[in-house]
Amino acid sequence: MNTLPNDHEKIARRAMEIMGGPDAFFNAADEELANINARWNQNVSEIGRILRAHLFVEHYLTQYLAQANPRLGSLSDARATFAQKVSLLDVDNPDIAAMLPGIKRLNAIRNRLAHNLGAQISDDDARIFLSCERFAALRAARSTGEREENEPLEVLEDFARHTAVSLTYEFAPLSKAIAQSILEVRNLGDAI
Template sequence: MNIDHSELAKRVIELSGGKQNLSDEMDQKLARISNKWDQDVGAIGRILRAHLFVEHFITECLIAFNPALGDLDKARLSFSQKLALIENYSPEIQELAAGIRRLNKVRNQLAHTLEAKVTDKDKESLLSVKTFSALREELAKPGYPSDNNMDVVEDFAKHVGSRLESLADPGSLANRFQQARREYEQRT
């Protein structure tokens, strides 16, 4: 079937109510599309980097805790599935889990809306991880840590990465503390 594209274009213009109506409609659509395209790429990058960073260390823990696990790439586990598999490994990971889930929610919102934003509610959720919040405040003294939502996301990701990296290393001080705690709890 041969299509006469010129005739097709004329009919689309006619169905649109004329050239001006079609032009106006296309301009409006382009403005909406441009709005989605013209996002803050710096903010997008910061959110994605934080999420990927945390996922890297979750994966390291998953492998360290389960050395005979097999090929994780072939398993194609989601971020949430990986977290669920390591979450009950220690009280330390359990404490981090709510904040990690919130970071995943921020990343998912970005993926579904193409808007890179971290709300005050997101920030407060991350700061509700008590050890993170207390350490962040102590490290900033005599000043105060940044109140910027995006800075909190990045600080949280670094905190999680550091703690998970220690847990994934069987010879780490964190693991020795964890072992001592388990032994103590078994005695009492």
């Protein structure tokens, strides 16, 4: 639909007539702009922190799956979603199984954010992350007697870092050296 330069003025005048006059037109325009700005003016720091945590965990999740399944093709080329990658995890591994509720909740929060820019992280979300007993115990131990910060966003970020460490641990050279030394010390004792 092509319009001539002077058609824009006619279109604007007609739209104002349809809306009931200039005041009604501009009030409606201001209201729509206010709604758009309300969605635009979200807490970008909080949104960024949520997205960073999700992307961070997905990076380590992808890396873990590739290392655990060396003959698996490229998950990137397969365009596997976060949820599909989670479904590939070994639920028989107790360390993985303990983290799964939190990993799934992180994805649910990211999805909530995608569908509602004003999504907040709740205390219920934090409780799901803290239900991973090892994470909760390590987090509590790290607080060293100080009041532990249980702000839901802080818990989410801590859980993301814990998940990265846990997914990396099995294949990291340092953990392999520690595991090997444990076996050797147990088996060879004083001979080492």
